[in-house]
Amino acid sequence: MAMGKNIRVLRDIKARHGVQANEVARRAYLFVARNETLPPQVRHQAQLQLNSFGKYTRPTTVKNRCTETGRGRGIISEFGLCRFQFRLKALRGELNGVQKASW
Amino acid sequence: MLGGRLSTFPRWLCSAGTCLDRARTLASVSGSGASQQKQENAISQPLERVSEISLDPSILPLRVPLDAAKGSFTEEQYAASLVHGRSIHHPFFHPRTHNVPVASIHFRSHSPRQLEFFTHFATHAACALGIPVSRPVMLPTKRTLWTVLRSPFAHKKSQENFERRVHKRGIKAWDADPEVVARWVAYLRQHAMGGVGMRITRWERMPLGIGSSHAAGLAAGFGKSPSASERSQRIKTLGEEIVKAETEATEGSVRVSS
Numbered sequence: 622m623a624m625g626k627n628i629r630v631l632r633d634i635k636a637r638h639g640v641q642a643n644e645v646a647r648r649a650y651l652f653v654a655r656n657e658t659l660p661p662q663v664r665h666q667a668q669l670q671l672n673s674f675g676k677y678t679r680p681t682t683v684k685n686r687c688t689e690t691g692r693g694r695g696i697i698s699e700f701g702l703c704r705f706q707f708r709l710k711a712l713r714g715e716l717n718g719v720q721k722a723s724w
Numbered sequence: 725m726l727g728g729r730l731s732t733f734p735r736w737l738c739s740a741g742t743c744l745d746r747a748r749t750l751a752s753v754s755g756s757g758a759s760q761q762k763q764e765n766a767i768s769q770p771l772e773r774v775s776e777i778s779l780d781p782s783i784l785p786l787r788v789p790l791d792a793a794k795g796s797f798t799e800e801q802y803a804a805s806l807v808h809g810r811s812i813h814h815p816f817f818h819p820r821t822h823n824v825p826v827a828s829i830h831f832r833s834h835s836p837r838q839l840e841f842f843t844h845f846a847t848h849a850a851c852a853l854g855i856p857v858s859r860p861v862m863l864p865t866k867r868t869l870w871t872v873l874r875s876p877f878a879h880k881k882s883q884e885n886f887e888r889r890v891h892k893r894g895i896k897a898w899d900a901d902p903e904v905v906a907r908w909v910a911y912l913r914q915h916a917m918g919g920v921g922m923r924i925t926r927w928e929r930m931p932l933g934i935g936s937s938h939a940a941g942l943a944a945g946f947g948k949s950p951s952a953s954e955r956s957q958r959i960k961t962l963g964e965e966i967v968k969a970e971t972e973a974t975e976g977s978v979r980v981s982s
Contacts, residue, residue, distance in 0.1 A: 649962040653970075656963075663970045697870065704872040711886050718834030722869060722887030 630691040632677075633684055639677035647674060815851035817859065820898045826855075827897040827905050829912070830863065830923040836891045842920045843893045846912055853908050855900040863892035902928050 653667035685696050687703035695704040711719045790805045833839040843860035850857040870886045909924055
């Protein structure tokens, strides 16, 4: 496994699976909870249902991580790498067309 | 010796090697002493500069027509009957007749030399098929820049710059039959070069009355909901079901509590 296999990466994978599995139901409850034409009691119930979903079903828990090291900051999303791995790979010539520049 | 001398040439001129080989074959095949002398002189000329090769036609081999009465000939004799070395020159660009655009091909690559080679190949292929094409046009180069820290941690002052350039060329084609253009495109696809991308846009003339038949087809398929809104529709229906269930539940609970 090339990817850094630390707990943050595993957590992110779990979150991605959870979000995918519950996306439609969550958004349906959101639709009800934010619909101002519905009675307040119904909207409140929907909001309570929303809160009962687990924390790994929220789309905001998904974070892009470095595919080599699992680092969560400084990701260059086009390559899915953190800045240091990007530099190493670019210098090794593993990224197509990327070369050193100066200006 | 020959190979060593040619290795200093740019890659796209490699067909010059074939040209010289053919010149030798030609000299050995042709019986006349005068032409042999001429060919030998041509070979012994110093080929230091690219411009000399591409500009001086006297060093290119002469054509030896095949004797059809003989019937059989070797592959070498057949090769000597062709004019070699044409591929390093520009092709003859056919003039446009009706100015009707039929295709536009964009080439893109990280390497301008590969791009130049392949556009040269594409223009030669088009001109050999008799398609009026434009010369390869330079399109804007896309340059993507990154600046990253050299170190894995801290040391903000020490950074490094990287870039990626995507060079682009365009070739337009006019007036050719759709089938010929399809052949050209298929030929380019078959001999596609690694590291060079192609984006092909083709335009074809539609038959008369296409508008009414198209409108009929649209009317037939108008009842179906587009796929883009299917998702939101699904969410809405599910939401309505939840509303229904929740209102029933609350009404039930109110009845029980009262």
